[in-house]
């Protein structure tokens with residue numbers, strides 16, 4: 366049985382549609398009976414038949430417990446995850462279920478791997494967080510460069526470079542709030558172990574379409590998952606970067622070079638982070654609830670994975686690209702993973718990265734079906 370929690374949300378509705386287009390019959394769960402009914406009606410009108418709907422609220426433990434049992438697949442898009450994510454995660458762990466979510470929040474990812482992963486190993490649950498635009502592509506690119514590097518990689522760098530949005534809001538208000546959290550809350554890196562550090566502490570440029578694209582460090586699932594895929598020599602450093610690039614050929618104003626260059630120093634200062642957090646939260650209030658669909662369709666996401674030896678020489682590079690609405694990529698990835706988990710199971714219990722959970726070959730096929738391709 367596949368249960369979709371948060372089905373009535375912006376992301377959840379797209380995941381529900383991607384699931385039924387794959388022939389799945391998810392149970393649609395949310396807190397608003399009215400919104401669930403109109404989603405079920407819309408999918409019914411598209412010719413997918415009548416789906417079961419269930420109301421549940423993260424604040425009501427009993428309604429959560431009734432959702433799933435051992436062997437079921439729970440997909441959660443109820444966020445922000447730091448505030449709302451724990452009840453679904455705990456329910457899946459206690460039930461011994463497979464859990465997939467759309468989080469991109471570093472603090473929540475750390476909790477999944479460090480706090481809930483060991484509990485899941487005991488109950489038989491498999492937890493695969495951030496199975497979305499952030500951070501399936503980097504896990505895939507990282508696994509591919511590790512394989513090409515032949516077990517001698519010392520360091521892997523992943524760059525997420527997103528462009529094409531112009532001045533228009535291309536994320537939902539909830540996702541905007543999450544970006545503010547991401548920029549101002551601690552991230553982490555991998556240096557022979559997880560090390561907590563400010564988000565954006567380090568900066569790197571990636572060559573893309575004849576330009577150098579600036580990106581700042583973030584905490585994500587690659588830091589936990591890629592070292593486990595490395596050979597007996599281990600993987601000593603993993604850094605993941607996130608940056609926006611301009612799709613126009615117009616020269617960038619000075620501010621767009623100076624501000625990113627100063628950001629790492631600013632983000633390392635607690636007082637500056639607090640100020641940015643306040644400004645960001647103020648801006649969130651004025652953001653539109655839903656993103657601009659025309660802007661979404663113009664987005665291009667590039668992901669560059671590079672494996673290096675100890676002296677910094679590149680051993681392998683892989684580039685992946687997804688064109689168009691990133692929410693559709695997220696929906697396609699979650700629908701594929703839910704089906705794969707329901708029909709073939711998942712490799713093992715515990716907190717897992719996407720490649721560990723499903724295998725590299727299967728994941729690459731699934732990612733391509735969702736719209737993510739190797740260049």
Ligand SMILES: NC(=O)c1ccc[n+]([C@@H]2O[C@H](COP(=O)([O-])OP(=O)(O)OC[C@H]3O[C@@H](n4cnc5c(N)ncnc54)[C@H](OP(=O)(O)O)[C@@H]3O)[C@@H](O)[C@H]2O)c1
Nearest residue numbers: 371373374375376422423443444469497498499537539543
């Ligand atoms: N990693 C990625 O690449 C990626 C991609 C897409 C989204 N995301 C993340 O996914 C999450 C969802 O984003 P979104 O844009 O879809 O937000 P959204 O439209 O606000 O959806 C949030 C969902 O959570 C539900 N919810 C809120 N409070 C609840 C409660 N107390 N009990 C039960 N359900 C509750 C909402 O129900 P109602 O419908 O009743 O309001 C809604 O279904 C966010 O955290 C976002 O950052 C990440």
